[in-house]
Amino acid sequence: MKVVETEELPVYDSSLQRSMALSELLDAYRYRNAIFQLTRRDVVSRYKRSFLGIIWTMLNPLGMMIILAVVFSNIFNAGPTYAAYVLSGLIVWNFFSQTTNAIVNNLNAGMGLIRKIYVPQSVFGISAILTGLVNLLFALVPLFLVMLLTGVHFTWAFIFTPISIILLALFSLGVGMILATLGVFFPDVIEMYQIVLVAWMYLTPVIYPIAILPETTRFLIINFNPMYAFVQIFRATTYDGRLPMLEEFLPALIFSITSVVFGWWFFSRKAGDFAYRV
Amino acid sequence: MPTVYRIQPDHDWAFEKDVRIILENVSVLYHLPRERIQTFKEYAIRMIQNRLEYIDFWALQDVSLYLKKGEALGIIGVNGSGKSTLLKVISRVLRPSKGRVRIQGRVAPLLELGAGFHFDLTGRENIFLNGALLGFSRVEMEEKLDAIVEFSGLWDFIDAPLRTYSSGMVARLGFTIATDTDPHILLMDEILSVGDAEFVNKSEQRIQKFREKGVSMILVSHSLLQVESLCERVIWLDHGRVIVEGKPSDVIQAYTNRKQQD
Numbered sequence: 001m002k003v004v005e006t007e008e009l010p011v012y013d014s015s016l017q018r019s020m021a022l023s024e025l026l027d028a029y030r031y032r033n034a035i036f037q038l039t040r041r042d043v044v045s046r047y048k049r050s051f052l053g054i055i056w057t058m059l060n061p062l063g064m065m066i067i068l069a070v071v072f073s074n075i076f077n078a079g080p081t082y083a084a085y086v087l088s089g090l091i092v093w094n095f096f097s098q099t100t101n102a103i104v105n106n107l108n109a110g111m112g113l114i115r116k117i118y119v120p121q122s123v124f125g126i127s128a129i130l131t132g133l134v135n136l137l138f139a140l141v142p143l144f145l146v147m148l149l150t151g152v153h154f155t156w157a158f159i160f161t162p163i164s165i166i167l168l169a170l171f172s173l174g175v176g177m178i179l180a181t182l183g184v185f186f187p188d189v190i191e192m193y194q195i196v197l198v199a200w201m202y203l204t205p206v207i208y209p210i211a212i213l214p215e216t217t218r219f220l221i222i223n224f225n226p227m228y229a230f231v232q233i234f235r236a237t238t239y240d241g242r243l244p245m246l247e248e249f250l251p252a253l254i255f256s257i258t259s260v261v262f263g264w265w266f267f268s269r270k271a272g273d274f275a276y277r278v
Numbered sequence: 279m280p281t282v283y284r285i286q287p288d289h290d291w292a293f294e295k296d297v298r299i300i301l302e303n304v305s306v307l308y309h310l311p312r313e314r315i316q317t318f319k320e321y322a323i324r325m326i327q328n329r330l331e332y333i334d335f336w337a338l339q340d341v342s343l344y345l346k347k348g349e350a351l352g353i354i355g356v357n358g359s360g361k362s363t364l365l366k367v368i369s370r371v372l373r374p375s376k377g378r379v380r381i382q383g384r385v386a387p388l389l390e391l392g393a394g395f396h397f398d399l400t401g402r403e404n405i406f407l408n409g410a411l412l413g414f415s416r417v418e419m420e421e422k423l424d425a426i427v428e429f430s431g432l433w434d435f436i437d438a439p440l441r442t443y444s445s446g447m448v449a450r451l452g453f454t455i456a457t458d459t460d461p462h463i464l465l466m467d468e469i470l471s472v473g474d475a476e477f478v479n480k481s482e483q484r485i486q487k488f489r490e491k492g493v494s495m496i497l498v499s500h501s502l503l504q505v506e507s508l509c510e511r512v513i514w515l516d517h518g519r520v521i522v523e524g525k526p527s528d529v530i531q532a533y534t535n536r537k538q539q540d
Binding site: 009010011012013014015030031033034036037038040041044045048049110112113114115116117118119186272275276 | 308309321366367369370371372373374377378379380381382383384387389390393394396398399403406407410411412413414415416419439462
């Protein structure tokens with residue numbers, strides 16, 4: 001442990017007027033190991049005490065799918081592939097609802113830390129998304145199985161799936177960061193969000209086919225529900241076995257970029273005030 | 279009144295090599311709602327009625343200070359005088375509302391030991407997690423690992439989950455990681471005494487070694503005796519303002535005189 005005097009010392013200057021969004025981004029990059037470690041902690045610790053461990057990430061959506069398939073397949077008069085249809089929708093929906101809440105919870109849990117030592121606040125949000133991505137990856141395994149068992153065909157279009165997932169992740173990050181920021185100042189927002197989520201899920205064709213909706217409702221959902229776009233492009237390359245059409249892909253791209261840019265900007269602008277909340 | 283060694287206002291504040299911290303006219307304003315407003319609805323109603331009441335509370339007012347390489351600065355003052363806020367400004371937790379803070383060198387804040395520790399993870403896993411939250415890369419932590427385990431004396435338990443540790447063992451691990459960072463500036467809120475007598479001794483030696491190596495230190499403490507014996511310069515804070523700055527004996531004398539008057 002020798003201090004080398006010629007060493008370039010890190011310098012902090014509070015008066016440096018850089019864009020807050022940009023400096024948050026640079027700091028998040030500098031703390032990328034923290035992002036990785038927090039993700040690792042969340043993935044490892046969640047299942048550490050359970051016997052089946054990480055297998056639960058696969059059993060969870062599978063169990064839900066079985067329930068929904070049993071309940072709804074008669075109502076919708078759907079064929080055997082309905083199970084794969086539901087599961088592909090559920091994977092997208094669960095990712096969104098779980099990660100947006102996880103960002104809020106992660107930031108709340110990190111608040112004690114944020115008031116004591118310097119950590120770029122966005123690392124809590126990004127790590128929540130990465131944890132969600134790990135879970136999603138595991139959830140793809142039962143989707144393959146169900147697709148195989150129900151006779152849905154795989155095609156090369158599947159290679160495109162990671163792009164749908166990345167767009168979904170960016171969208172969720174943006175929404176989660178807006179929520180987390182509001183939640184710091186108005187905790188009620190988080191409670192309200194839980195109700196919004198329930199309504200939002202039923203406004204998204206996760207368990208029902210979009211065709212059963214009346215025309216006006218369908219028009220509104222297709223054009224104004226971002227989650228429709230993400231469910232649609234994810235299903236295209238898995239369940240439908242085709243590449244998404246441009247009119248499906250573009251809305252998803254626009255929703256996700258708008259969300260992550262606005263969310264990041266809003267969050268970084270307010271992040272400096274978090275430690276002031278006592 | 280003792281001699282007041284205030285920094286000169288006309289000083290050129292360029293960073294010289296041996297300067298670690300410069301605070302120029304730093305103020306911290308807490309802008310707190312008088313009542314906590316919980317919902318948008320309430321917020322909106324109050325905004326329309328213009329009934330949003332805030333308390334403006336200056337936790338620090340116009341504080342200027344510098345710290346040179348190898349210096350130990352003590353901060354004294356009653357509860358709520360702004361001592362902890364000062365440490366938060368220096369450790370980058372709070373961005374000052376006014377003024378400028380400049381730091382040169384790595385800061386080791388011994389304020390929150392074991393940041394982010396998770397009790398289901400092993401000691402080893404927690405070393406990597408805690409180190410990452412302190413801003414270190416994985417490679418850097420791998421290099422430190424052996425020294426950390428060695429110093430904390432936890433060889434036999436390092437792969438056991440943290441929940442099996444005693445609170446003393448957890449504190450030992452936290453202290454070791456926080457100080458095994460080759461810092462240039464140590465921030466301390468009260469002198470730490472963690473673990474058993476042997477470890478307290480070891481940790482004091484480590485701090486002593488830092489001092490010999492030229493690591494600067496800011497010590498916030500209620501123990502005037504400790505401040506007097508450890509620091510070369512002392513600042514007395516009251517209501518967020520620097521009342522006196524100078525030699526420990528002088529400042530402490532002035533401080534105790536005032537306290538007796540109250």
